[in-house]
Amino acid sequence: MSEVISGLKYIASHEWIRDEGDGTVTVGITDHAQEALGDIVFVELPEVGAELSAGDDAGVVESVKAASDIYSPVSGEVVAINDDLEDAPETANSSPYGDGWFFQIKLSDASELEALLDADAYQEVCDSE
Amino acid sequence: MGNRTALFQVHSDLGGKIVDFGGWDMPLNYGSQIEEHNAVRQKAGMFDVSHMTVIDVTGADARAYLRKLVTHDVAKLDGQPGKALYSGMLNEQGGVIDDLIIYHNSATDYRVVVNCATREKDLAWMNEQANGFDVTLTERPEFAMIAIQGPQAIELTKSVVCDDAVAAINELKPFVASEVGSWYIARTGYSGEDGLEIMLPGDQAADFWQRLHNAGVEPCGLAARDTLRLEAGMNLYGNDMTDDVSPLEANMAWTVTWEPEDRDFIGRAALTRQKADGVKNKLVGLVFEGRGVLRAGMRVEVEGSDSDGIITSGAFSPTLGTAIAFARVPRTVGDEVQVELRGKLAPARVIKPCFVRNGAKAF
Numbered sequence: 219m220s221e222v223i224s225g226l227k228y229i230a231s232h233e234w235i236r237d238e239g240d241g242t243v244t245v246g247i248t249d250h251a252q253e254a255l256g257d258i259v260f261v262e263l264p265e266v267g268a269e270l271s272a273g274d275d276a277g278v279v280e281s282v283k284a285a286s287d288i289y290s291p292v293s294g295e296v297v298a299i300n301d302d303l304e305d306a307p308e309t310a311n312s313s314p315y316g317d318g319w320f321f322q323i324k325l326s327d328a329s330e331l332e333a334l335l336d337a338d339a340y341q342e343v344c345d346s347e
Numbered sequence: 348m349g350n351r352t353a354l355f356q357v358h359s360d361l362g363g364k365i366v367d368f369g370g371w372d373m374p375l376n377y378g379s380q381i382e383e384h385n386a387v388r389q390k391a392g393m394f395d396v397s398h399m400t401v402i403d404v405t406g407a408d409a410r411a412y413l414r415k416l417v418t419h420d421v422a423k424l425d426g427q428p429g430k431a432l433y434s435g436m437l438n439e440q441g442g443v444i445d446d447l448i449i450y451h452n453s454a455t456d457y458r459v460v461v462n463c464a465t466r467e468k469d470l471a472w473m474n475e476q477a478n479g480f481d482v483t484l485t486e487r488p489e490f491a492m493i494a495i496q497g498p499q500a501i502e503l504t505k506s507v508v509c510d511d512a513v514a515a516i517n518e519l520k521p522f523v524a525s526e527v528g529s530w531y532i533a534r535t536g537y538s539g540e541d542g543l544e545i546m547l548p549g550d551q552a553a554d555f556w557q558r559l560h561n562a563g564v565e566p567c568g569l570a571a572r573d574t575l576r577l578e579a580g581m582n583l584y585g586n587d588m589t590d591d592v593s594p595l596e597a598n599m600a601w602t603v604t605w606e607p608e609d610r611d612f613i614g615r616a617a618l619t620r621q622k623a624d625g626v627k628n629k630l631v632g633l634v635f636e637g638r639g640v641l642r643a644g645m646r647v648e649v650e651g652s653d654s655d656g657i658i659t660s661g662a663f664s665p666t667l668g669t670a671i672a673f674a675r676v677p678r679t680v681g682d683e684v685q686v687e688l689r690g691k692l693a694p695a696r697v698i699k700p701c702f703v704r705n706g707a708k709a710f
Contacts, residue, residue, distance in 0.1 A: 256570065257381045259663040260638050278689070280640045282380055282574060282663045285689070311379075 353549035369464030437614025496542035539579025580701030
């Protein structure tokens, strides 16, 4: 059974979003996503400084089994990426909500956060798959 | 719910991720498929392959029937009890109906193992071709089959079986099988490592699996089986060859026995025409050093050729740490091709389709 953490926000394409409280959010893929993908072998991240709109392609995660696009849940500028995933992509399997984070975005419209799913709503998405 | 092997409950109890595979509920992995893969390359892993279809071919004409049915000549097995042969079974157009292993017990008694996803098609074809031969086809669904593969597979298996089985395994040459009571023990596999494939009564399978597990043999699922066979350069039916693909374009020319010329195996006339006209494509191995994974269905561009090639099987190679693939490409292919990965062309190196043998890089 994959883990859904309360307090985080989610989107239905299985990214999680943590509000850092300083106008930025951290984004990663959920436990459900990493489990469905299996062993992750490559992660392609956006470039720092890239301007993304909510729903834009923000990268690709490739497992032995499949390739999956990563979407930006919110709009804003990419201010940090998790370089460690280049050498250790498996961290996204072992610690999807921790060391396996993908990128950070400086929000251009904080109200977008309100439209995201909470943990209960995301759990329903997972249960229905 | 699909068909279930005698080991289904064992897989569930081990936390196996169960998926549909050719109508069977089978474990894809029990955790990390890469760790399972590495266990086979470095130590020993085991696979439930009970979903595969076992058919005994018996009768006065068994040998003559198989010499007609398949491309590889079973006459090569004469006088060698237990010896096995890998072969294609073709339609009249020269397309591959299935690939199979034939174990020779005697000239009137062979055991054939075919793929599960092609079971009905194979049985229908085999029965149709049996017309006019004194031969009986008997499916053996009561067997479970466990493949134990890896550099320590044989030693660890010997540590948990009876003395008679140990004695038989000690005598077993590669690609030979031996019957020990109700067990059929073969030194064959689908991983590029040494190992055994053991057919045994289904009601003994769970106990044997548990003893192997206790001895240190790691349970492995279909996902690891696929990356292991790809690294080893072994075809997967449905990906690398189909009813519409000639063995001459699927790296299976070595399984076609042309001599003697008067052996009229099914598909021979079509293959002879193809050779006369010139075989257009071949199956090659690709190695991709860039970031990304080659996947089946990706388009391959070959310099100087108007027609494209296609990747038939692709994956990340846990042993090599890069993406590898089989691709069917025009014969004129050189040392490098361009693969279309997510809309962009990227170069991949062309090699013979064998990447890893006995744990080490093979090219």
